Amino acid sequence: GPKVLQIPSHQIIDMGQMVTLNCDPVSNHLYFYWYKQILGQQMEFLVNFYNGKVMEKSKLFKDQFSVERPDGSYFTLKIQPTALEDSAVYFCASSWGTDYTFGSGTRLLVI
Amino acid sequence: SQWGEENLQALSIQEGEDVTMNCSYKTYTTVVHWYRQDSGRGPALIILIRSNEREKRSGRLRATLDTSSQSSSLSITAAQCEDTAVYFCATDLSGSWQLIFGSGTQLTVMP
Numbered sequence: 065g066p067k068v069l070q071i072p073s074h075q076i077i078d079m080g081q082m083v084t085l086n087c088d089p090v091s092n093h094l095y096f097y098w099y100k101q102i103l104g105q106q107m108e109f110l111v112n113f114y115n116g117k118v119m120e121k122s123k124l125f126k127d128q129f130s131v132e133r134p135d136g137s138y139f140t141l142k143i144q145p146t147a148l149e150d151s152a153v154y155f156c157a158s159s160w161g162t163d164y165t166f167g168s169g170t171r172l173l174v175i
Numbered sequence: 176s177q178w179g180e181e182n183l184q185a186l187s188i189q190e191g192e193d194v195t196m197n198c199s200y201k202t203y204t205t206v207v208h209w210y211r212q213d214s215g216r217g218p219a220l221i222i223l224i225r226s227n228e229r230e231k232r233s234g235r236l237r238a239t240l241d242t243s244s245q246s247s248s249l250s251i252t253a254a255q256c257e258d259t260a261v262y263f264c265a266t267d268l269s270g271s272w273q274l275i276f277g278s279g280t281q282l283t284v285m286p
């Protein structure tokens with residue numbers, strides 16, 4: 065079926081540096097999401113995005129986080145500056161109605 | 176949180192056995208999603224049950240939904256080794272675009 069692609073699959077970055085996680089959502093989906101998962105724990109909602117705007121965000125979506133999808137290209141999550149506690153797997157998802165599709169995640173390690 | 180159980184549960188069964196996983200939720204929802212997550216992958220939807228359905232079947236999977244007790248279950252009949260995964264339930268919060276995940280069950284099916 066249709067897939068959500070996430071690039072890169074792994075990223076190691078020094079604390080304080082900027083990182084951008086990229087997501088190519090399903091082509092006819094209109095809602096986009098980022099979730100954070102720490103090993104062995106549940107998926108936690110960060111933010112959703114529709115029509116060029118953030119619709120909702122959680123307490124985990126710190127001021128250092130931002131999202132955008134310029135001109136229908138990648139849907140991105142930018143963290144600037146990164147902190148050690150940002151180490152996790154970040155999953156992108158897109159949806160249309162109740163049809164949610166998740167990517168395979170970007171494993172981010174902040175050292 | 177949306178869900179009653181916070182910690183990842185673990186279940187270990189023998190191949191051929193039946194297994195049932197349960198979730199309870201705290202706020203109103205119109206649909207419960209059940210996902211499986213294989214190691215190193217994103218969640219994949221396996222069955223979705225709406226508030227007007229008490230039971231939904233898909234192959235060896237059976238989901239139930241009891242809106243009066245705000246609980247849902249996922250059963251797997253004659254489990255196979257390839258059913259080994261983490262299983263999450265998730266709901267759409269009414270009036271929100273968020274998909275909120277439960278803590279999940281790590282199911283291990285042994286040969």
